[in-house]
Amino acid sequence: MKRLPLEGLLVVSLEQAVAAPLASSRLADAGARVIKLERPEGDFARGYDTYAAGHSSYFAWLNRRKQSCRVDLRDDADRALVHEMLSRADVFIQNLGPGAAERLGLGADALRSAHPRLITCGIRGYAEGTPDATRKAYDLMIQAESGLSGVTGTEASGPSRIGVSICDITTGMTAHAQILEALVVRERTGKGSNISVSLFDVAAEIMNIPYIAARNGGPFAKRVGLAHPSIAPYGAYDCLDGSILISVQSEREWAKLCAGLLGDPSLATDQRFCSNSLRVENRPELEEIVSRAFSTLTRQEAVERLDAARIAWGRVSDLNDLMNHDAVTTSIATADVDEIHMIAGPAVVNGVRTGGGRVPALGEHDELVRQEFCQPATG
Numbered sequence: 001m002k003r004l005p006l007e008g009l010l011v012v013s014l015e016q017a018v019a020a021p022l023a024s025s026r027l028a029d030a031g032a033r034v035i036k037l038e039r040p041e042g043d044f045a046r047g048y049d050t051y052a053a054g055h056s057s058y059f060a061w062l063n064r065r066k067q068s069c070r071v072d073l074r075d076d077a078d079r080a081l082v083h084e085m086l087s088r089a090d091v092f093i094q095n096l097g098p099g100a101a102e103r104l105g106l107g108a109d110a111l112r113s114a115h116p117r118l119i120t121c122g123i124r125g126y127a128e129g130t131p132d133a134t135r136k137a138y139d140l141m142i143q144a145e146s147g148l149s150g151v152t153g154t155e156a157s158g159p160s161r162i163g164v165s166i167c168d169i170t171t172g173m174t175a176h177a178q179i180l181e182a183l184v185v186r187e188r189t190g191k192g193s194n195i196s197v198s199l200f201d202v203a204a205e206i207m208n209i210p211y212i213a214a215r216n217g218g219p220f221a222k223r224v225g226l227a228h229p230s231i232a233p234y235g236a237y238d239c240l241d242g243s244i245l246i247s248v249q250s251e252r253e254w255a256k257l258c259a260g261l262l263g264d265p266s267l268a269t270d271q272r273f274c275s276n277s278l279r280v281e282n283r284p285e286l287e288e289i290v291s292r293a294f295s296t297l298t299r300q301e302a303v304e305r306l307d308a309a310r311i312a313w314g315r316v317s318d319l320n321d322l323m324n325h326d327a328v329t330t331s332i333a334t335a336d337v338d339e340i341h342m343i344a345g346p347a348v349v350n351g352v353r354t355g356g357g358r359v360p361a362l363g364e365h366d367e368l369v370r371q372e373f374c375q376p377a378t379g
Contacts, residue, residue, distance in 0.1 A: 004031025009183075011035070012085045013066075013093040014106070016043045018139070018165050019123045019199065020095035021062035022172025023179065027091070028065040029345060029354035035085060035369060036066040042362040053338035055359065060340045064333045064357035067365035073104050082106070084373045087115060091179055095123040098134045108194040119182045121175050121195040128196060137199055139165040146203035151210055154225040171202045226316065232279040232286055233257070236316050237294035239302050243316040244294070246306060251275070253311055260309035261302070262293045331355025 009032040013024040021036075021043070028034040036043070045058045052060040071078040083105075086092055092111060094101050101107050101122065108120040125137025140161055143149045148167070153160030175197045182193035204211075210221035210229070226245060227235030236245045248254050254276075255268035267273055267289070272282040279286050294302055299315075306313045315321065322328060331344040333356055345354030 007031035009033065009090045010085075010088060011091040011093065012037065012082070012089045014082075014101075015093060015095055017045050017095070018058065018062065018168035019171040019175065020093050021045070022169060023121070023123070023175035024066065024093055025062045025064065026172075026176040027179065028357075032091075034066040035365070036063060036068050036360070037071050037082065038068055038362060040070050040072055042070075046362065052340045052342075053335065055335045055338065055340065060333055060335055060359045061342055064359055066360055067369060068360035068363055069365050069369040070363040073106075079105065081370065081373055085369075086111060086118065088373075089115075089118060090183075091119045091121065093121045093123070093175070093179075097136060098124060108196070112192055112194055115192070117186060117190065117192050119179060119186065119192040119195070121179055121182075121197070123171060123175055124196065124198050126200045127198040132200070139168045139199070142167040142199045142203050146200060147207050147210070148203055151207075151221045151223060151229070153223045155223050157223070159223070167199045167203045170206065171197055171199045174202050230280060231276060232283050233290050235287075237291055239294050239297050239299040242299045244299055244302050244306075245314045245316055247312045249312070253309075254279075256309040257311055261305045261311070262289065329353060329355075333357055333359055335359035336361065 006027055009027070011024055011027050011032045011034045013020060013034055014037045015021050015024060016039075024034045024036070043059065043063075045062070046056050048056045048058045051057040071082060073079055073082070086106075092106075094106065096104075102110075108122060111120055112118055124133075125135055125142065126132035143152075143161055143166065144159070146167070149159040149161060152162050175195065178195045178197065182195060186192055212218075213230075214220050221229050224235075228247075231247070231249070234247045236243045246257075248257055251268075251274075254273070255265070258267040259265040271278070273279045273286055297305070303313060317325065329344045330341050331353070333340045333342060335358070340359070342355070344356075347353070
C-alpha cells in the first residue's frame, strides 16, 4: 500500500467548531497523525446536532481519522503533557479565544522559541494588531461584517446568510494551504513558521471583486439572487417544468445562444447587447427576451439546445436533487457502530479521493496518548 504524503507527521490541534478542525482534517486525510485536544466536556461542535446517525454532522465531517484526548489546561500536569506533545510535534493548530493561548503558555512566540522546527497556526476572528483583535467572532458575524451578506440574497429579501458556514470553511482551507507551504519552507530551511489566519481577513479577501469596483468608482454590488452582478446573461430562467441556470462567457457564446435558443441571430449585433458591458447595462430588456424564450421550452428541450450550442448550464437543485445527483461521490465514516454517509473529498489524486475513517468518541485515545507522552522523549 502506498504511503500517504504526510505520513509520519504529528499534528497537535487544540481546536473546536469548524475552521481549525477543517484544516487539521485535511492533514489527517493526507496521512498525518492528528491528536485533537478537547476540553473535558468535549468540542462544543459535538453537540451542534444529531443528524449523522445520532452524532453531530459537523463533528463527523471534520474529525474523521483523528485521535481524541481530553485535557484540562488549568491543570499543571495536563499543561506539561501538552508541552511534551509539542516538543515532538511538527504542527500545532489552535483556535482558542483572543489571548487564551498566550495566557496558557501556548503562544506562538514562546513555542517556536522552544521548538524552532515547530509550525504554529493560530486561527482567530480578527487579525492581531487591528482594533477588533480582542473580539470574539463566529461565521455569521463575519459574513455580515465583511459585506458578504450584503451581496447575498435579493434586493427584495435584503442581506442574507450564505447557506453554509462559508467563512469558517474558507478560513480552514486557507490555514491548510499555509501549513503546507510552511512544511515546504521547513524542508528547505529546517525552520518552522508562525501562521496567523483570521476569519475576517479571509472573508474580506474574497470580497475583492466588488471592493475593487467600488474603490475605483464602479457600482456598489447589488443583491441579484441567482444572477451574476457583472456578466449577462448569467442566471436562472424558468422553463415549462422547472428552472435552469445558464452562463454566457464570450461574444461567441452569445451569438450561439441568439441563433440556437433565442431564435434571433440579429440579437448578437444589436447595439443594446453586442458586448457584455452593454448587456449588463440593458439587463431588463435582455432578461425579458431570454426569459420569454425559455418559458416556451421544457427543461429537457432547453438542455438539448444549450448542449448543441455548447453553452454551459446547470440545474437549480435542492438537497434531494443533490442526494440523487449522478456526479456526487460519497464515502462512509464510522462513529461507534454507526455508518455515516457523506460527500467524499473534492480532489482526486492518482485516481483516489479522500473520505471515510473513524470519528473518535470523546476521550477515546486518552489512555493511549497519555501513556505515550507521559515521559519525555529520549534520543
